[in-house]
Amino acid sequence: MESQTDEFDVVVIGAGPVGENVADRAARTGLSVAVVESELAGGECSYWACMPSKALLRPGAAVEAAESVVGVGDVPALDVRAILAHRDEVTHGWDDESQADWIADAGMTLVRGHGRIVAPRTVHVTSSALAEVDGARERTLVARHAVVVATGSVPVLPPVPGLETASPWGSREATSADEVPGSLVVLGGGVVGSEMATAYRDLGADVTLVTRSGLLGAMEPAAGEAVAAHLREIGVDVVLGAEATEVVRHDDGSVTLTYQSDGTTSSVTADQILVASGRVPRTGDVGLESLGIEAPRGLDVDPTGLVQEAEGHWLYGVGDAVAGITTTHQGKYQARVVGDVIAARHGDEEPAWGGPVPGPGAEPEPWTRYASTSDVVAQTQVVFTRPQVASVGLTEKQARDAGMRVRAVSFALEDTAGGYLMGADFAGTATIVVDEDRRVLVGATFVGPEAGEMLHAATVAVVGAVPVERLWHAVPAYPTVSEVWLRLLETYGL
Incomplete structure (x- = not known):
């Protein structure tokens, strides 16, 4: 079996948007960078998550918006084949040639295969099903300065009897399906479950959504309530407070989900089942055990991205592989921070932001304190349901649980002048959470078109x-x- 060994300044495991960003920022100052990827360069967001899911959701939102405008005539029905074809264009037909070309044009080396850390600063790569690694089936990459884990996250299956053997859809199958099933059961009421229930109902499927609690439980309660109400309005059967007890895939291909709710056992049979019950950091197959590190809930890093448990100040973690980071944009931001840190510590040129960067273990400088603020206090998220839900920072409950003395105020979007112009069907809510001691916002949530x-x-x-x-x-x-900002502050008492 052929093998080869190469040295680079930096080795990044994972060529998703997070890995690409940290690699790019490090390479800009003259460092040599290898990026290891076992699947498609561009990662989950480009091919199976953010981009294709929004391509599926946008047509239904546009039609509904047009129908609500006074004076607009008949709105055409959705063309399902055209929507799926556009989704395929958005994902480049699941071909990563353009992403691979970008990596090469940026002066970095793409190494195809599965990367595992086998020793400090050493990554062993075995060839993937996509391609052999430069003619060799094995390759060892030695990093002079840093190894970065940017491996993202993977979905988890709840321990429901029969679920694993029923070959359920995950988010990948849902966003890349060639056909729309006649009926679909969605198990889970988080972002993926809520968005895909919306999209597949728009595309013509009969949809049942079953979840243990309410929808979008990590957000303000009014957000999930509004999304549940709209799903029911468009014909989705939303079952809240239900515990799944069994899943059976039948010989004819249909699948039955049995669940308990309010002491009653019920079941629903559909053509397909989508499990959207959450994701966990993909840290179990990266070789961390070779360093004596266990990180089932994500790597523990300092404000500069250094993994706390690794000796020698060479291992970094970014994105979903890090505890607490769950969105693409937050991961990309963290990647830019970490890439700049590595460049400042080891590169030939001063990075664009001008430093300074603290040495490993030193007190963070102001800009890394800002990075910590963004990661911990001000993470943002948009859920592309109808209505859309957008949030930043803490909910009222999260702030109170953190010991803050806060006050939350809300205002109806339709009661603004701009909302009034949108028509009778326009509705939504804005909520801000104010730290009463500091008199600053610590959170905000917007629900509406x-x-x-x-x-x-x-x-x-x-x-x-x-x-x-x-x-x-x-x-x-x-x-x-x-104008809701003025109304919120007036409601607050200013």
Whole structure:
């Protein structure tokens, strides 16, 4: 079996958007970088998550928005084949040639295969099913300075009897399906479950969503309630507070989910079942055990991305592989921070932001304190259901659980001048959570059409710790829905 050994300054395990960003930022200052990928360069978000799911969701949202406008005539029905074809265009037909070309053009080396850490600064790569590794089936990469784990996350199956053998869909199968099943059971009420229930109902499937609690449980309660109400409005059977007890795949290909709710046993049979019950960091097959590290819930890192348990200050973690990071954009931000840190510590040139970067174990400089603020306090998320849900920072409950003395105020989006212009069907809610001791926002949630486009102002307010008295002087334009900022502050008492 052929094998070869090569040295690079930095080795990044994972060529998703997070791995690509950390590699790019490190390589900009002259470091040689190898990026190891066992599947498609571009990762989960490009081919099976963010991009294809939004391609499936956008047509239904556009049709519903058009139907709500006064004076608009008949709106055409959705063309399912065209939607699936556009989804295929968005994913480049699951061909990563353009991503691989970008890596090469940026001066980095893409190594196809599965990478495992076998010793400090040493990654062993075995060839994947996609391609042999430069003619060799095995390759050893030795990093002079840093190894970065950017392996993302994987879905988990709940321990329901019969579920594993029923060959359920996961998010990958749901976003890449060639055909729309006549009926679909969605198990799970988080982001993936809520979005895919919406998309497949739009595409014509009869959909049942079954979840143990409410929808979008990590967000403000009103958000999940609004999404559940809309799903029911478009014909989804939403079953809350249900515990799945058994799954059976029948000889004819259909599948039955049995569940208990309020002491009653019920069942639903459909053509397909989608399990959307969460994801866990993909840290179990990276070779961390060779370093004596166990990280089932994600790597523990400092503000500069250094893995706390690794001796010698050479191992970094980013993205979903790190405890607490769960979105692509947050992972990419963290990747930019870590890439700049590695470049500053080991590169030939000063990075664009100008440093300085603390040495390993030293007290973080102000910019890494900002990074910690963004990671811990001000993470953002948009759920592309109808209505959209957009949030930053803490919910009221999370803030109180953290010991803060807070006050939450809400205002209806339809009661703004901009909302009134949108028509009678326009509705939504904006909520801010104010730390009463510091008089700054620590969280905000927007629920309504295109709510995601309203989020960044709140993100700036939370990250910047802008006093609410100062926010009052940020005058919103009239007549826009963003006038809700004025109304929120007036409701608060300014």
